Amino acid sequence: MTDDVRLYERMCLMRSFEEACASGVRDGLLRGELHLAIGHEGVGVALEESLRPADYVVATHRSHLAAIAAGVPLRPMLAEIYERATGLSSGKGGHLHLFDPERRFSSTGIVGSTLPVALGHAAAIRLAGEDAIAVGITGDGGTNSGQFAETLNMATLWKLPLLVIVEDNGWGISVAASASIAPPGIAARARAYGLAAFETDATDPLRAVADAAEAFAHVRSGAGPALLVATCHRFSGHYEGDPDLYRTTAEKTRMRELGDPIANLRAGLIDGGADPADLDERAARIAAEIEQLRREVLADSAPPAADAFTDVVASITPGGNR
Amino acid sequence: MTDDVRLYERMCLMRSFEEACASGVRDGLLRGELHLAIGHEGVGVALEESLRPADYVVATHRSHLAAIAAGVPLRPMLAEIYERATGLSSGKGGHLHLFDPERRFSSTGIVGSTLPVALGHAAAIRLAGEDAIAVGITGDGGTNSGQFAETLNMATLWKLPLLVIVEDNGWGISVAASASIAPPGIAARARAYGLAAFETDATDPLRAVADAAEAFAHVRSGAGPALLVATCHRFSGHYEGDPDLYRTTAEKTRMRELGDPIANLRAGLIDGGADPADLDERAARIAAEIEQLRREVLADSAPPAADAFTDVVASITPGGNR
Amino acid sequence: MNAEAARGPLLPDMNVSRLIATTLHDEMTADESLLVLGEDVAHGGGTFGATRNLLRTFGEQRVRDTPISEMSFVGMGVGLAMSGYRPVVEVMFADFLGVCLEQIVNAAAKNRYMSGGSVNVPMTIRTAAGSIGVAAQHSQTLWGMLAHFPGLHVVAPSNPYDYRGLLSAAMQSDDPVVVFEHKSVYLRKLSSFRVGAEVPAERYTVPIGSAEIVRTGGDLTIATLSTMVEATLDAADTLSANGIEAEVVDLRSVVPLDADTVAESVGRTRRLLVVDEDYRSFGLSGELMSRMLEAVGPRGLDAVGRLAVPDVPIPAALDLERVVIPQVEAIVAESTRLVEK
Amino acid sequence: MNAEAARGPLLPDMNVSRLIATTLHDEMTADESLLVLGEDVAHGGGTFGATRNLLRTFGEQRVRDTPISEMSFVGMGVGLAMSGYRPVVEVMFADFLGVCLEQIVNAAAKNRYMSGGSVNVPMTIRTAAGSIGVAAQHSQTLWGMLAHFPGLHVVAPSNPYDYRGLLSAAMQSDDPVVVFEHKSVYLRKLSSFRVGAEVPAERYTVPIGSAEIVRTGGDLTIATLSTMVEATLDAADTLSANGIEAEVVDLRSVVPLDADTVAESVGRTRRLLVVDEDYRSFGLSGELMSRMLEAVGPRGLDAVGRLAVPDVPIPAALDLERVVIPQVEAIVAESTRLVEK
Ligand SMILES: Cc1ncc(C[n+]2csc(CCOP(=O)(O)OP(=O)(O)O)c2C)c(N)n1
Ligand SMILES: Cc1ncc(C[n+]2csc(CCOP(=O)(O)OP(=O)(O)O)c2C)c(N)n1
Numbered sequence A, B: 001m002t003d004d005v006r007l008y009e010r011m012c013l014m015r016s017f018e019e020a021c022a023s024g025v026r027d028g029l030l031r032g033e034l035h036l037a038i039g040h041e042g043v044g045v046a047l048e049e050s051l052r053p054a055d056y057v058v059a060t061h062r063s064h065l066a067a068i069a070a071g072v073p074l075r076p077m078l079a080e081i082y083e084r085a086t087g088l089s090s091g092k093g094g095h096l097h098l099f100d101p102e103r104r105f106s107s108t109g110i111v112g113s114t115l116p117v118a119l120g121h122a123a124a125i126r127l128a129g130e131d132a133i134a135v136g137i138t139g140d141g142g143t144n145s146g147q148f149a150e151t152l153n154m155a156t157l158w159k160l161p162l163l164v165i166v167e168d169n170g171w172g173i174s175v176a177a178s179a180s181i182a183p184p185g186i187a188a189r190a191r192a193y194g195l196a197a198f199e200t201d202a203t204d205p206l207r208a209v210a211d212a213a214e215a216f217a218h219v220r221s222g223a224g225p226a227l228l229v230a231t232c233h234r235f236s237g238h239y240e241g242d243p244d245l246y247r248t249t250a251e252k253t254r255m256r257e258l259g260d261p262i263a264n265l266r267a268g269l270i271d272g273g274a275d276p277a278d279l280d281e282r283a284a285r286i287a288a289e290i291e292q293l294r295r296e297v298l299a300d301s302a303p304p305a306a307d308a309f310t311d312v313v314a315s316i317t318p319g320g321n322r
Numbered sequence C, D: 001m002n003a004e005a006a007r008g009p010l011l012p013d014m015n016v017s018r019l020i021a022t023t024l025h026d027e028m029t030a031d032e033s034l035l036v037l038g039e040d041v042a043h044g045g046g047t048f049g050a051t052r053n054l055l056r057t058f059g060e061q062r063v064r065d066t067p068i069s070e071m072s073f074v075g076m077g078v079g080l081a082m083s084g085y086r087p088v089v090e091v092m093f094a095d096f097l098g099v100c101l102e103q104i105v106n107a108a109a110k111n112r113y114m115s116g117g118s119v120n121v122p123m124t125i126r127t128a129a130g131s132i133g134v135a136a137q138h139s140q141t142l143w144g145m146l147a148h149f150p151g152l153h154v155v156a157p158s159n160p161y162d163y164r165g166l167l168s169a170a171m172q173s174d175d176p177v178v179v180f181e182h183k184s185v186y187l188r189k190l191s192s193f194r195v196g197a198e199v200p201a202e203r204y205t206v207p208i209g210s211a212e213i214v215r216t217g218g219d220l221t222i223a224t225l226s227t228m229v230e231a232t233l234d235a236a237d238t239l240s241a242n243g244i245e246a247e248v249v250d251l252r253s254v255v256p257l258d259a260d261t262v263a264e265s266v267g268r269t270r271r272l273l274v275v276d277e278d279y280r281s282f283g284l285s286g287e288l289m290s291r292m293l294e295a296v297g298p299r300g301l302d303a304v305g306r307l308a309v310p311d312v313p314i315p316a317a318l319d320l321e322r323v324v325i326p327q328v329e330a331i332v333a334e335s336t337r338l339v340e341k
C-alpha cells in the first residue's frame, strides 16, 4: 500500500465516522446540534500526518476529525458522541465536548475559546522543556473572535510553540466569510501579530499534508508560532438538520464536484494507476468497520442517573460542594 | 495671537486642568485611582483641532483631555471629578466615567471597551446620514484587548466612519509596550484589519495636529475607517500616587526633557520670535483661571444621600425596579 | 392581559419563532429607530428562525449579520442606543453571555447611573436559554446571573401571548432589557400552548415586572417562569387529582421581580415552591424565597422549597439531563412534600 | 485555626499585600508547578503589591506579565492547568470578570464535569474586590455572580490568618478556586486586624468551605464575609453595650457555603442577619437566607434580614458610597430591629 492510499483510507475512515454520527441524528438517537466535518478530511489527514503523540490539540465544535488525527480511540469517542456510559466522558460531555487527556486532546463548543487553551498548552510545553507543540484549531468564523487576536499576540510575545490551524470552509453558519472577515484576511492578521502564516488548499489532500508539514516544522524548529489557513468545504449543513438555505444548490453541487478531498485524491490515485475497484473496496471495508463500531456502541448502556452528580469538582469538602 | 500660540494656550489649559485634578489627590479630596494625561497634550490638541460638534468621542480611563477637546464644559467636568452635585453626573460617575451627551462624549474605565461603543456611534451616524465621524480612543495597552480587533474588523466590513486613536505612551501601567505588543505592532494590526493607518509623534504638537487632520479627513471623506497611533509620554505615574518604580529616573528625566509637547511647542514659538515672558504669562493666566475654577468647584456641595438611589433605570415599574 | 388588544383579531396559528419575527417586524415598522443585529439574523433569518424575512423588509442597515464578535457587537449596540437608536441584539445562546458580559453589565447596565441619568441605553438583548440536549455549554438559562447586576431588566416569557407582549415591551423600553427565549418553544405552534395561545394581531405590551397567576389554588403557591410554567401546570393537574390545589404564578420577569404578586399568593397559601431551570444556588430561587421571608416573615410561611438545576453543569446524556432539569414528577413530589409538612 | 501551625513562629508584622506575596512565594517554593500570571504581576510586583519580588525569585517563566487580554490569559491558565501546572492568574479587579467570564465558567469550571472527571483544572484566580472610592466599574465584589456557576470554588477571606490559609488552600486545590481579596486590606498591617492578626510563618491551609464563628452571642446570628466581618465585629461591640449579644459568623467561603455552621448558630439564636458587600438581589444574601429556611424551616426562625448593596451601581461620591455600602451603624440598627421583632 502506497502512502497515498493510506491517506485515502484515513480520509475514508474520517468520513465514515462522521456518517456514523449523522445516522444517529436521522435515527433520533442524537439530540442537540451535531457538527460534522464531512468535506474537511483534507485538513484531518494533514493534521494526522504531522501530529506526534506529545503534541496537544484543542479542537472546536467540529472536532471529530481532529480527535481522530490526535489518536483518540474511536470506540469511546463514538460512544461519547452517542452519550453512552462507555464514552470518553461517560456520556456527560457529548459530541460538543470531547476530552482525552491521554492523547492530550480536548475541545470546546465555544467559538474562539480553543486558542487560549492551546496557548496554555504551548506555555506548558516550554516550561516542561518538552519536544512538542500545541495545536489550536478554529474555523474561519472564529478568527473574528477577540480571543484569536489576543492569543496570537501572546504566542509571538513569548515565542511559544503554538500552531493555529484555521479550518476555512468559507462559512460561519449562514454568514459567508466574505461578509464577516474584512480584507486582507486571516493570513494578514497572523502576520500582523507576528506569526508565520501558511496557506493551503485542503481540497487537495496531498498539498495540504505537505503544507501542514511545513507549518508544523516551522513551529517545531523553535522559530515561533505559526498559523495555517486550510481552505475546504463543509458539505453538510452547519449542523445535522440545518436546512442550509443560505447556500445555493449550484454552489453546493459545485463544491461537491470539485472540492471533495476524497474524490480528488481518488482521481489522482487512479491517474497514477490505482485500481478504482480496489479503492472502492477499501472504502467499503472501512465503512463496514465503522458501522460495526456503531452497532457495538448502540448496544452500550446510557450512564446511570447518579452520574449526573459526580465529577463536578475534585476536592471533597466537609459539608458538600456548594 | 497666532494659531500656534492658541495651541500652546490650549495645551497649557489641558495641563492646568490635570494639575487641578492632581491637587485633589494631594489634598485627600479625591479617592480612587485618578489617571492624568500630563504629557499627552499633543494628542489633546490634535483631537481638538479636528473634532467637530457632531462627532462622537468615546474616551478611556485617561479621558480628561479628550473631554476638553470634545468641548465638554470645564466646570461641570471638574465638578464631576471632584464628585460634586454640580458635576456632569451629579457626582455619581466620578473621574473614571465622564458623560456629556450634548457634546456626544462618553468614557469608560474598562480598557478596550471604548471601541465597540464608538463603532455603534459610527453605525448611528451612517444610519442617520449625518456628516460626522465617531472617534474611539484607546491606549497602547488597549490594543491587546480582543475588542480592539473585533471592532476594527467590523468597522472595515461596514466601512463605517470610525477613527480609532491610540494614545501610545509606551506603557500599560508597569508593562512596557515592547513587552505586551508583539511586533510588527499597532499600525500593522490596523492594516491587517483593513483600516488606513496613520502615525504621529505627539510630542511635536504641530505635527500631531497635521497628522490627525489627515486621519480625520480620511474618515470624513467616506474612504472607510482609520487608525491613528499618536506617540507621547505619560509624565505622571499610571495614577496619582503610583510610585512608578518600573521606569528608571533617567528615562523619566529624558522624557520630560525631550518629550514635553508644551515645552517643545514653546521652544518652537520662541525660535519663531515669540516672547518667552508673554508665553509664560499666558500659561500663568490660564493656570490662575483653572485654579479659580477649582476653588469654585470645591465650594460646591456633595450630592445628597438620596441621589444614590436614583437614575438606575429610566422606566418606572409598578412594584419598584428589582 | 391587555383587554384592548385581546378583543381585536388574532394572529393565525404559527410557530413561536415566527411569532417573534412578526413581533420584531411590527415594532420595527412602528419605530424606525429599531434595528436588529447579531450572528445569522439577516441572511440566515436567525439560527432559530426568529428573524426570518426581516432583512428583506428592512434592509441591511437595520438588519445586520455580525461576525462572531459578541463582545463588540453588544458594545456596538450600546453605542447605537446612546445615539438614539434602539438595537435589538441577538446573543445566540445564553451560554455565550460569558463572552460579552462586560459590555452588558459595565456599559449597558451602568451608563445611565454613571451619567447621572443623562444617558439612556434603550437596548434589547434576545438570547436563547434552556435545555434541549446540547450539554453543559449550550443549555444554561443564566437569568439569575444577569439579574444580579443593577440597571438591567430581565424577562423570560412562558407562552405566546407573553413572548409577543414582553418582547414589544422590551423594544419600547428606555432601559436595557434581556429577553430569555427558551429553545424548546421556537418550533412549537401557538395552538400547542396551555396558556396564552391566542395572540392578538395588533401590537400590545405585557408590562415588564409583573407576574401573572396562571392557575388559582389554595394549598400552595408554585412560582416559576419560562418553560417550567407548563411543566408546573401539568404537575398541578396531577396534584389536583390527588386533592392538592396549587396556585401557579408565572413570574414572567426576573427583574423587576414581582414579589408582591407572589407574596399575596403565599400570604394565602403559606406554602411556596420555586421551580427554576437555572442553577439552584445564588440565583432566582434563593432570591424569591428570601423575598417571601422578607414580605410575609417566617411566621407567614409553613413550608418552602425549590426545584432547580442541582448545581451541576448540564450533562449531555438524556437520562442525566432529565435528572438535573426539573420534571413534572419532581414538581408533584416536592409540592406534595411541602403540603404534607 | 490550624493548631499545628499556630504553635510555630509567626510572621513579622507586614501589610497584607506582602503577606499575599509571601504566601505565593512559599507555595511556589514548595511546588514547582505553581506559576503566576496577569497584568503587572512581574516587573511591577502587582498593582497592589501582592506579587512583589516573585519575578526576581522565580524568573519570567513562572511569573509572567501579560498584555491586557484577560479572556485569553485566563484561558491560557486553563490550558496550563490541564497540562499539569497550577497557574495563579490575577484578574486585577473583580469588575473585569466581565471580560473573561467565558473561560472561567465554560472551561475552568466545566471541563472536569464535561470530561467525566478525567481532566482537572487546578487553577487559582486572584481578584481585588470591594469599594475604596473607585465608583461603578471598579468597586464591585461579584462573588455572588461567580458562585452561581457550578464547578468553581469561591473564597473571600477577612483577616490575615485566612488570607494566607485560604490562598494556600486554593493553590493546593485540584479545582479552580477564585480568591476575592478586598482592596481595602492590601496596605493594612497585620497587627491592625481584630481577628487573625497572628500569622504562622510555616505554611498551613484554611479549609475551603468552612466558616468560622468569630464572636459568640445568643441574641442573633450575623453571617458575613471579607471586610464586612470587621464592620460587623465593631457593630457587635455597640450592640453588646446596648445589651444585645450577636454571634458573628465569618463565612470565609462562598462556595462551598458552610450552611451547617450558620444553621447551627441560627438554630440557637433563631435570628439571622446577612451582611454582604455584593449586590443584594440574586446573590449571597438571598442564598444564605434560603439555606437557613431549608435548614431550620420557617418555624426555626424568628427574624431574618440582610444588608447589602441596595441594587444600585456603586456611586463615585463618598457620601453616596457610604449610603450603599453597609456601614457599622446600619448593622447595629438592622440587628436591633431584628432582635426587637
Ligand atoms: C462565542 C460563540 N458564539 C457563537 C457560537 C455559535 N456558533 C457555533 S459554530 C458557529 C460558526 C463557527 O464558524 P467557523 O468558526 O467558521 O466554524 P465552522 O462551523 O465553519 O466549522 C457559531 C456562530 C458559539 N458556539 N460560540
Ligand atoms: C479590561 C481591563 N483590564 C485592566 C484594567 C486595568 N487598567 C486600567 S488602565 C490599564 C493600562 C492601560 O494601558 P494603556 O491602554 O496603554 O493606557 P494608558 O494607561 O497608558 O493611558 C489597566 C491595565 C482595566 N481598566 N480594564
Ligand SMILES: [Mg+2]
Binding pocket: A139, A140, A141, A167, A168, A169, A170, A171, A172, A173
Ligand atoms: Mg467556517
Ligand SMILES: [Mg+2]
Binding pocket: B139, B140, B141, B167, B168, B169, B170, B171, B172, B173
Ligand atoms: Mg499606555
